[in-house]
Amino acid sequence: MDFSVSCDIVLELLEVAINLILYTREIYPPAVFQRRKKYSIPVQMCVHPGLRSYISECVGSLRPVLEKGEVERVVVVVLSPEGTPVEKFVFEITQHAARPHNIKQDPQLSRLEEALRAFCLKLSISDSLLQPLPSGCSFAVQIHVPEHVPPTLSANPQNQEFPWVEAEKEQVEVKEPHIVPLKTLRTEVCRMQLYVEESGNKMQTE
Amino acid sequence: MSGRGRGRRRGHNSVTGFEEAGGYMAAKIAKLQNQFKTSVVSSAGEQRQGLFSGVAIFVNGYTEPTGEELKRIMMTHGGIYHHYYSRRSTTHIIASNLPDSKVKNLNTNRIVSPKWISDSLQAGHLLDYTKYLLYTNQSKSQPKLQFKPNNKAERDSQNSASSLSSTDVADEIPCVMKSNEENSIKLNTEIKKSRDTDSVNFKDSPENQNSNDGSVTVSSVSDAKVPSGSTSAKVSIPSPSTSHHMSTANPGFLSEFYSNSRLHHISTMGAMFKQYVTELQSKDEGFPGRKGLMEWAKNQDGEISLGTDATPVTTTIKGKKRTIMHIDMDCFFVSVGLRKYPELHGKPVAVTHARSTSQGQVREGMDRRYELNYYKERAEKRLSSKIRSIKPSSPAINPETEAFEEEGNELSENGTKQEGPSRSSRFSTMSLIDESSSMSEIASCNYEARKAGVKNGMFLGPALKLCPELQTMPYDFEGYNEVSYKLYDIVASFTHDIEAVSCDEMYVDLTELIQSCRVTPLQFTTYLRQKVQGVTNCPCSAGLGPNMLVARMATRTAKPNGQHLAAPGDLAEYMKDQKVTGLPGVGWSLGRRLESEGVVTCGDLQARSLRQLQSTYGSRTGQSLYSYCRGLDDRSVKSEHVRKSVSAEVNYGIRFTCESDAHKFINELAGEVERRLTAIKMKGRCITLKLKIRAKDAPVETAKFMGHGVCDNVAKSVSLAMATSLTDVIERETISLLRQVKANPQDFRGVGIQVSRLEGQSGSSASKSSSSASIKSFLLGAKANPVKKIVDSNSESKIVNELTLSKSFMLDTSRSASPKSCEATGLEKTLTNKSHLETNSSKKASSSSSTVPDEKNKIDMEVLQALPKEMREQVIAEYRHQGYVIPTLMLNDSIGDPQPSTSGYCPPLKKAVNSEFNSSQSSIMSVDSELKRTVMNDKDLFEDYPHGNEDMMNFRQENSALEEKKGHESKSSAVLSLIEDFSSGLRNSFIVDVQKNIQNTGKKSGSALNLVEDLSHGSSNSVASDAGNEMLITSFSQVDSSFLNAIPEELQEEIRQDFERRKQEASAASESVKDDKHLDRAGLWGKMDTRQAQTESHTTLPSRGRMEGPSIRRGQGGRKRGRPPKNRPVWQRTRSSPTKRSSPTKKSSPTKKSSPTTHTRPKKVRFSVSDEDVAENTSITNPAIDQSSTHLNNDMSNQAITKEAAAATSSIIPDQDTPHEDEPELCGVHKMSEVKLLIREWVFSCSCPEVEDADILSRFYTSLVTHRDLEKLDLLIKFLYRQVLKTHNMHWKSTYKAVIEEVQTAMMEKYTVKLKVAPL
Secondary structure (H helix, E strand, C coil), rough: CCCHHHHHHHHHHHHHHHHHHHHHHHCCCHHEEEEEECCCCEEEEEHHHHHHHHHHHHHHHHHHHHHCCCCCCEEEEECCCCCCEEEEEEEEEEEECCCHHHHHCCCCHHHHHHHHHHHHHHHHCCHHHHCCCCCCEEEEEEEEECCCHHHHHHHHHHHCCCCCCCCCHHCCCCEEEEEEEEEEECCCCEEEEEEEEEECCCCCCC | CHHHHHHHHHHHHCCCCCEEEEEEHHHHHHEEEEEEEHHHHHCHHHHCCCCCCCCCCCCCCCCCCHHHHHHHHHHHHEEEEEECCCCCCCCCEEEECCCCCHHHCCCCCEEEECCCHHHHHHHHCCHHHHHHHHCCCCCCCCCCCCCCCHHHHHHHHHHCCCCCCCCCCEEEEHHHHCCCCCCEEEEEEEHHHHHHHHCCCHHHHHHHHCCCCCCCCCCCCCHHHHCCCCCCCCCCCCCCCCCCCCCCCCHHHHHHHHHHHHHHHHHHHHHHHHHHHHEEEEHCCCCCHHHHHHHHHHHCCCCCCCCCCCCHHHHHHHCCCCEEEEEECHHHHHHHHHHCCHHCCCEEEEEEECCEECCCCCCEEEHHHHHHHHHHHHHHHHHHHHHCCCCCCHHHHHHHHHCCCCCCCCCCCCCCCCCCCCHHHHHHHHHHCCCCEEECCCEEECCCHHCCCCCCCCEEEHHHHHHHCCECCCCCCCHHHHHHHHHHHHHCCCCEEEEECCCCEEEEHHHHHHHHHHCCHHHHHHHHHHHHHHHHHHEEEEEEEECCHHHHHHHHHHHHCCECCCCHHHHHHHCCCCCCHHHHCCCCHHHHHHHHCCEEEEEEEHCCCHHHHHHHHCCHHHHHHHCCCCCCCCCCCCCCCCCCEEEEEEECCCCCCCCCHHHHHHHHHHHHHHHHHHHHEEEEEEEEEEEEEEECCCCEEEECCCCCEEEEEEEEEEEEEEECCCCCHHHHHHHHHHCCCCCCHHHEEEEEEEEEEEEECCCCCCHHHHHHHHHHHHHHCCCHHHHHHHHHHHHHHHHHHHHHHHHHHHCCCCCHHHHHHHHHHCCCHHHHHHHHHHHHHHHHCCHHHHHHHHHHHHHHHHHHHHHCHHHHHHHHHHHHHHHHCCCCCHCCCCCCCCCCCCCCCCHHHHHHHHCHHHHHHHHHHHHHHHHHHHHHHHHHHHHHHHHHHHHHHHHHHHHHHHHHHCCCHHHHHHHHHHHHHHHHHHHHHHHHHHHHHHHHHHHHHHHHHHHHHHHHHHHHHHHHHHHHHHHHCCCHHHHHHHHHHCCCCCHHHHHHHHHHHHHHHHHHHHCCCHCCHHHHHHHHHHHHHHHHHHHHHHHHHHHHHHHCCCCCCCCHHHHHHHCCHHHHHHHHHHHHHHHHHCCCCCCCCCCCCCCCCCCCHHHHHHHHCCCCCCHHHHHHHHHHHHHHHHHHCCHHHHHHHHHHHHHHHHHHHHCCHHHHHCCCCCCECHHHHHHHHHHHHHHHHCCCCCHHHHHHHHHHHHHHHHCCCHHHHHHHHCCCCHHHHHCCHHHHHHHHHHHHHHHHHHHHHHHHEEECCCCC
C-alpha cells in the first residue's frame, strides 16, 4: 500500500505535535518558540534553528517508512536529566485505506482539519493531565517499526545524513508507567492515537 | 371600467349600443370619441401635421393647463383625448397629482405631468415624456419613447379599434442592403413585439421584418433636426419599452448580449481558433496542401529561372533562420460582407450596427459634449500624469491576454487590441461628434473609406461627416465564421506551426515548411494568398520576417492585398521607419507618452539606451521596447496556448434598478463563465469582480445609447481554496465581493467576472491545490479493497495461498485461515444474507478445507476476469505455482460468458480430493491438475452432470420441505443435520471413486472424468448453478483501483456498469431465493458445500492432529513476512463485519468459524490473527460452535444448540451498521454520548449491578483497549468513575474496580502498560 500522499498530512501533524510537546512540557524555554497559526489555531513552533532542523529532519526521514505504511509508532521520549525516560508521547499510527464515501462528505478536507485541530488542542493542554517534569529534561524521537524495516532504513541513501539508530534500551522503558490517553484521531488519512506513558514517580528518579 | 362592454362592442357595431350589458358605456365612449373626431374635422384647418399623433391622453383630476385646454390641444395637434381611460388605447394619463391607489389601479407608468404637453407644444416636437413622468419606479434613465404614427396609422388604429399603444413603427432604411429585389427595406418594429422577440434592432436582419398592415414610414421622434426634405429615410431608434431589452432589465439580456456583441464575438473567435489549431494539430492528417504547393512551385520555378526574380532570401532561410509569416485578412469584416453585397465594391464601406445617416436621439440626462470632454480631460490627465510620473506603471504589454478579454461593445478605456490607432482617432475626430450623431462604432472599414479618413473604431456619426458617401453594412457573423475556418484550414493544410491570433490573423512558422517543400517564403506566400483569395473570395495580406514582430510589421507594409518580406539583414534599418505605435505592447497611452518624449518611429527609440527605457517605462516594458525597436523578437510561434484567465464582462446596457437585479445578473454572468471554463476544461482559483461604476460627476445617461459612459473601474478579487468552475461558487464569491464594493447598483455600468489562476479540471497544475486534489484522488482511489491486496501484491496472495493450502491438507477448519481467506476475498461484504448463512453453516461444519479454496477460487475468477491479460497471466502463474490449476479455457472466454463460474469452482473440489488423500499428496496433485484440465476441456460434459443426478433432486426436495418448516433462520442448522443423512451414501461412493482414480493414475484422463462426475454431484452442480450469482455479487469497489486506472476510461466505465448490473441481479436473485424456497439455489449450494466438506472431514479426520501445528506456524510466518502485522487485523475486521451483520446466527464472526478440534486453539488464533475481535463474540459463541461442530455427525440435537447459541449472541450484539463498522459498541451504541447515557442510566437505575452486566461493561471497555481507542476509554472510565462516585454504592465501587481490573489486564496485554485511572 502506498501512503505517499497521506503521509504528508501525517508528517506535518507530527512536526506540529512534536513542537507542541516540547513547548507544553517546557523541555525548552518558551523563548525559543514562536506562535504560529496552523490548522487555524495558534500553535507553538520552535525558532531555534538547530532544534528546528532536528525536528524537521526527524520527521522528514520518517517519510520513506511512513509511505509504506510501516511505522507503528512514533514516540517522543522525554528524558530526565539522568537520561531515563520519564514520559513517552506515543503516536500510534494506523494507516489504512480510506473509505471512499468519506472524502465525498469532506471535499474541502475541512473535517480533517478539524480533527487535526482537535488533536493539537488536546496536545497543548496535555500538561494539565500530566505531572510536572523535573527540570533539565531532554527529548528523543523514536519510532517503532516492524523488524524487517531497520535494514532498509539504513540502506536508504537519503537517510545517510540523518540515520536512525537502534534505541538504547534504557531510553525505551519508562519506569512504573501508566498510560494517559490524550487523543484518538480518526480520519480518512490515518488513525492516530496519542497517549502518554508517564512514569509514576518522575521526581524520584531525580 | 367597462372593458367587457367595449370588448363586445367590437363585434357588433350596433347603432345604439344599448342592447347588451355594458352597452351604454361603450356607446357613450364611442359617441364621445366621435364627437371629438368631428370637432377635429371642424377645426381641420387648424390642424398641424400631428405633433401629438399617436398620443391618446386621458386627463385625470385637476391639471394645469386644464383638461379642456388639453383636449383642445390634442384636437389641434393630431392627438386623441379620451374621456374615459382605456388601458388599451390610452397612451398617456395626464395628471398633476394622483393618489397611490389610483396609480396602482391604472397599472401604467405613463402617468405624465401636463407640462409634457405644453412643453412639447412649445418645442414644436414631441419630447421624451419620461422626463415628465409623474410616478415611476423606473429610474429616469430608462428611456421611454413615443412614436408618432402617421395619419394612416392613426386611422387604422381607430377604425379597427385596435390598440393604439402598439404603435406600429416602421421606417425605411437607407439602401445599404440594396441587394436584390428591394430598393429599400422596411423595418417594421412593433413595440410590444420587440419586447419579447429577440432584438430586431440588433440583428438588422431583413428577414425579420414583417411588413404587415402596410408598413408605415414614420419620422423618428427625435430627428427634428433632420431636414424634412432629406430623402434618406429616417431610422427610428430601437423602441424603448418599459423594460428595455437592451438593458439588464431584460431577462434574456445576457444571452442576447453575447449573441450580438461584436467584440465578444471576435474575441471568442480568437480563442476558438486557438483551440481549433490545437485540434488540427492533434488530428495530424498530414499536410495535403503541400503537394499542390510543390507542384505549383515547380512551375513557378520554371518561370523564375526564365529570369523574373531571383530569390535572395533563400540562402538566409537555409541558414537556419526562422521565417515567420504573419497573415491577416484585409479589412476582414468588410471583405466578408462584400461577398454578399458585391455591388458595394469600390465604395467606402463600413461595418457597423447602425445604419449610415442614422441619428442618435437625444435622451434625457445625456450630455454628450460633457462626456466627451470628460473623456478627453481624463485621458489627458492620466496621460500627463503617467508621463510625469517617475515610476511609470507598465501598461499591459501582453496582447495575447488582452485578446482574451471580452469587452462590451463600448467606449472602453483599455482599448480593444484590434485597432490600436482607433484610440487616437476617436479624439481627433471628436470635434465631429455632435449631439445627434451616431455613436455606433465602426468595426471595420475598407481602404476606400480609410482614404477619406475613416478609421476602424470610429463612431459612425463623425465618420459620416468625413465621408458622407460611406455605406454601411451589417455584421455577418456566419460569414466571418465560414471564412475564418476556411482560412485556417488552408493554412493548416501546409503546416501546423500556427499561432492563432484572431479570426483573421495568425502567425505561421514557415521554417520547416519551406525547407521540406523547397520553396521560397515569397513563393509560398503568393501561393497561399492565391489560394485564400480563391477559396474565400477575400483578400489577405502577408508579411514575412525572421520573427513575429517583423512579420507583423511587414504585413502592415504589405497591406492592402499584398505581401512583403522584411529582409532580415538590416532589421534595425528596417525598423527605423516604423512607427512606435505599431510595436506590440505600445498602445495609445504608451504611444502618447513616447510621442511626448519625441519618439515617433522606432528609429527614435533605437537611439535610447536600454537603461533609459527601463527607467522610464519599467524594466519589462523598457526591455521589450528596446528589443522590439530593433526588430528583435524571440517570441516563438506557440500553437498551444495556456489561458491565464477566463472572464465574462458586460459593459453595455447595464442598468440595474436594485441590488437583486445585480445579483441576478451576476448569476447569469457566472453561468457564462462556467460555460467558458468548462469549454476549455479549466478551473480557476481566483475570482475577480470587475465593476464599472459611473463616475461621480458623469451624467446619468451616457452619450452612447446604453453605454457605460465615464466610469470608475473597480476590481476586487478573492482567492479560493480550491479551483472551481461552478456557477454557484463563482456567483457566491462574486456577490460577496459585490457587497464589499459599497456602491449603488444603479450606478453600475459594467460588470465582469474573471476567473484566473487556472488549472486543469483534474488539478494538473502545480501549487498547493494540487496536493489537496491529489489527496482527494488518493482517498478516492483508496477505494482500496481487499481483492486488490491479493491481486496486487503477490506476497500477500502467497500468504493466503499458503494458509489455505495448508489448511486444506489438514482437512480441518483452521481457525485462522478460514476467516482470513474469506475476508481476504472480500466476498462477504457483498454476499447476501443467504449466502452468508451458507458459508457460515459450511464452516461450522468444519468444512473449511472445501470452502476456503472455494472462495479463494471465486476471487480468482472474478478478479482474473477483470484483470488485463498480462496481469492475469501473472496471477495465474503465481497460483499455478501454489499448486492451483487455473481454468485457462474458461478465462479465455470468460468475458461475456454467461456462466463462467462453472469451471471456476472446480479447483476447490480438487483440493478437497487432495486433502482426503493427503497421504499420497504428490500423486494426487498431479491427478488434480489432470482433472482440472479435463474439466476445463470438457466443460460441456461437466455441465451435464448435475442434471441427471437424482440424488441431487432428492436432496433438494427434502431440503426445501425442511426449510419450509423451519424458516430460513434455522436453515444453516437444518442443513447441517440434513447433510448428515444425505451425505453418507454419497460419501461412500465418492470415496470409492476417488480411490479408484488414484489407483489409475496412469490412465488419468478417463478416470478423472469419473471423478469429476462424482465431485460434481457433490458440489459443483450446485456451485455451477449458483456460481453465477456468487461471482456477480462482488462490488465494484473491490476491483483494484490501480488496475482500473491502468485501463482506458471506457473500459472502466463498462466494468463499473457491469458490476452494478451484476449486483442488482444478484440481489434480485437472492431476494427471490429468500422468498421462494423451492427454488433456493443458493441454499442448495450452501448445503452441498457443507455436505461436501463434511464428507471430507470424515475421511480425513485422522490426519488432522498431525497437520495442525505446522499449518498454523506457516500461516503466521507468511503473514509476518508479507506485511506489517498491524494492517492486517484492521483490514480483516472490516471485511468480516458484513458477515456478522447479515447473519442472524452470530456464528460468522471470524473466530467462530474455526473448527473445534482443540479448545485452546481459538484463543491462540484470536490473538494472533484477529486480535481486534470483539471479545463478546468469542466467549459466547465458541462453545456453541464447538458443540455444533463436534456433534455434527450425530443428529439433529446440535441444531437446537446452534440455534440457541445464535439467539444468545444476537441478543448481545445487535446488528452493526456500516459507518463505524469496526467500533466497539455497548449494547448497540457506540457514540460517546449514547454510551454515556447508557452508563448513567444503568448506574442510577440499579443499585446492585448484575454480574453479567458488569461483564458486558468490562468487555466493552476492554474492546476499547483492543480497539486502540484509549481516548474514549479514558473518558468513559472517568465518566463511570464520576457516576459511581455519585452513587456512594459499595456494589458499584466494586463493580468499577472489577471493570478497571479487566481493563488493566487488557492494557497489559496490549500495551504492557497500565492505564492511569483514578483510584476509588
